[in-house]
Amino acid sequence: MGLYDAYLGVRHRLHEGEPPEHVAIVITERDLLADGAFDTLAAALGWAFDYGAERVTVSVSVLDEAVVPSLVRELRDLDAPRRMSVRGPDDTESVDAPIRMNVGLGGKAEFAAAVRDIATDVDAGELRPEEIDEAAVTDRLVFPTEPDLVIKTGAERLSDFAIWQSVYAELYFTDVNWRDFRRRDYLRAVLDFQDRQRRFGR
Template sequence: MRRPGDTEQVDAPIQVSIGLGGKREFAETVRQLAEAVDDGEIDPGEIDADDIDDRLVFRDEPDLVIKTGAERLSDFMIWQSVYSELYFTDVNWRDFRKRDYLRALLEYADRQRRFGR
């Protein structure tokens, strides 16, 4: 884990996604795939997870999902977060501060990732 004094740049982007509706995003992906099949661009028997990933707004699988305001994901990043570690906080997004973020990171650092096992 990095410390506040660490100044070396790392290749570890932080993405913030606010209000992304996973069901709507997934439905749009299915529509795009259906159009590609209809146009003859894709054989339906060859559609795989990569074809879905390629059409998502956020295709990367996050290591940690911080869900503010309630202890449920609703339909937030339903495809991408399947193996993510989940951190729930009662703090609402508008009140979420640096200390809340650091608390989530510290808890994440203590976890043993299971990747669905």
């Protein structure tokens, strides 16, 4: 596989398309609890910055809320190539960092919280209904930055990730399980992104 990885790397360097500046990686709780999954994540973060990303968002969807504290602790100890912000569903502080991770905070819950904040501001007379626009919602999201590329391993679904922010993102699904995700798989996602003509809803 070494020659094939090298081929992909050469093709990437020669490609005329721009790489994604903001990459989002969607991982399930089950993915992250597999042996070696945290090492794979640390490596994937490095690949993202090696191949042109300026920001990476990692979303971990969770079915068993009891595992959230341990996952958050493990992620905060991750050997990452850039400064990170890691938060669980009950954290309120939002830190802007090149790598932002959320554990157990689904897109539906995030959007509902933004709507509640808007309703509160309207009720307090701080915002008029006719002033509510896309920016009013975006400004109240935990992760307001829109990803260029969303990578999901194992299944073709977003697992409740960033419903609002991902509306114009390029989605890349691979049947490779997270524990088997390698540099060549990341490169395939970047090359696929570069080959697409982005329309942003037009």
